[in-house]
Amino acid sequence: MTDTLKITNLHVAVEGKEILRGVDLTLRRGETHALMGPNGSGKSTLGLAIMGHPNYEIVDGTIELNGENITEWEPHERARAGVFMAFQRPMSIPGVKMADFLRHATTNVRRPERKEDEELLPMREFRKELYEKMDQLKINRDFARRYVNDGFSGGEMKRAEILQMAMLRPKFAILDETDSGLDVDAVKLASQSIAEIGRSKMGILIITHHDKLLEHNRPDVTHVMLGGRIVETGGAELAIEMHKHGYDRVRREHPEDAAVENEMKKEEAAV
């Protein structure tokens, strides 16, 4: 059976405010999906909820991994089960070296049953692999000794997220605007990295406002989100259309969702 990540009727609220209003999405290992939609439509919220962010309350619906309901799982359990998200805004962890952080993460993800006091991957072996991946992504090896994302430029942070993905080799990867902030060369390198892990070995959900990453990773399926719902699903041509012509057609054809979008914008402005 192909590994499957299945989102059904997902309603998510933040601080009591409903952001996602019933999202359905099925991602199979080997597929690449694009998730598009205007700013504030709920794309990141979907990713964060899939990853188990504690502030994103799931008020209805389920997240299933291979038929198992993981809606209540802790984020680390999801990560160890092979779910990964490259964040739109990665956090910096002062005082924690990239290499130490990744060694811990890699050990846990590769040995999901590991107990807290058990050994980490051998330093030597780990470092060799890390350096290989860093070289591939043209990330200076010095970054291994730098603190996680601390003082990284926007693009460096995104490269570091790809590096983490490359080390963790997830089954499902959500890339939240990983391409924004990356220069043209880096987008290519990121795509190579994805190819390296094997597009066929991953289910990828690419959230993006650009077409570069999609050019290298042609989506099998495109979703368009508006006002907290996926309002259209199509093939690669849908992504191309959105890039060329924007969201006006979608708004016209889904006036109710467009109205919700307007409401949310007003509320945001009022805050």
Place this chain on the structure above:
Amino acid sequence: MTATITQVGFSQESFDAFLAARDEPQWLLDLRRQCWDAYTALPMPGGRDEEWMRTDIRLFRLDKFAVPGDLPADAVCPPAQLSEGVELAGQATTLNSRSLFAQLDPKWAAKGVLFGSLEEIVREHGELIRPHLMTRAVDPRKDKFAALHGAFWTGGFVLYVPKGVAVAEPFHMLSAMTDGGVDLGHALVILEDGAEATALAETASDSETATGLHCGAIELIVGREARLRYVNLQDWGHGVWHFAQQNALVDRDASIQWTIGALGSRLAKVNQHVALVGLGAEAQVNGVVFTEGKQHLSYHTLQHHRAANCRSDLLYKGGLQDKSRFVWRGMIKVDPAAQKTDGYQRNDNLMLSTDARSDSIPGLEIEADDVRCTHGSTSGRVDDELIYYAQARGLTRNEAVRLVVTGFFQQVFDRITIESVREALGHAIRRRVREVE
């Protein structure tokens, strides 16, 4: 398990008996008598004193303690934390202020280095010790506890390094205490001009819950162009009352790197003072503090610039758990003569529970006009977003919290140039951090 207390309290009778039994030079007996007089004259500090208003000692009963007597038959020494795998120039241990053993590498003895029990070495080398003992760095009349210490100190350690001698390996000193015991130890370090040394001092009880009293002092006298690295790791049991004066004097073009680990005791009231007394002297002060349970630790630091062109740089980092409290009162004092002073002080605290409390109060007292003095302090909780980020990479919540806390302390660890100290402190903190709510 409680130490046998031979005489209860610190009374005139117990002082007379104590003095009569001492085999010491006359000047030292005189000094003790002066301190005893000061002790009887001074009031017990209380909430009205600026220094004590955040530190409530009304539950402290001095009459429950006494001059350290015979060691309990089942007394054991806790293991050392700082010296594991470290090649040492010398090593000394006291238990309840009693010297258990002291040893100095003969190659350094041949160069004139003295190291071991202060109480023993002062008998033979009194004239060398006398100018430094509670005359220049620590003032035994500072308060009632300082005076009590001056009158009754026993055991202790001394490290004396002659002019121009640079000792490569560290010295290690362990002051241990049994449950219910008393430690009145005094550490005196004298580096003559151009000398260099590293000293690792640690204090510990025989169990984490042990009670007791430590009333102590540290004096670090750093001569011209001398370099001292001094570490004191305070890990008394959580029932120990800890009162101490810890002062350094740094002379012309000399430097000190002084690292304090504050982990233990029920209540600590410590003065850590660094006086820069010669042109171009430098001090780096590092504090690693972790409190838990109902511990109350109060550290008052002073960077006293008494000469021109000196630099001082203090960084205290604290992690607070449970219902504990940490008070840091910092002061940079610049005398009129101390032009071109470069002074910095900073305290960052990480709150690991909503019931913990920190008071972080930097201060400046500047009487020269051409100086650069800055200070800062922060206090914050563990950022949930960081925990989530680490969890999203497969770390459990516990692992994530430990990682973030360790990262918080890294900035001060990065300044500590002795690996065994970094490791011991890092290990101690990781062991203590529990679930953050």
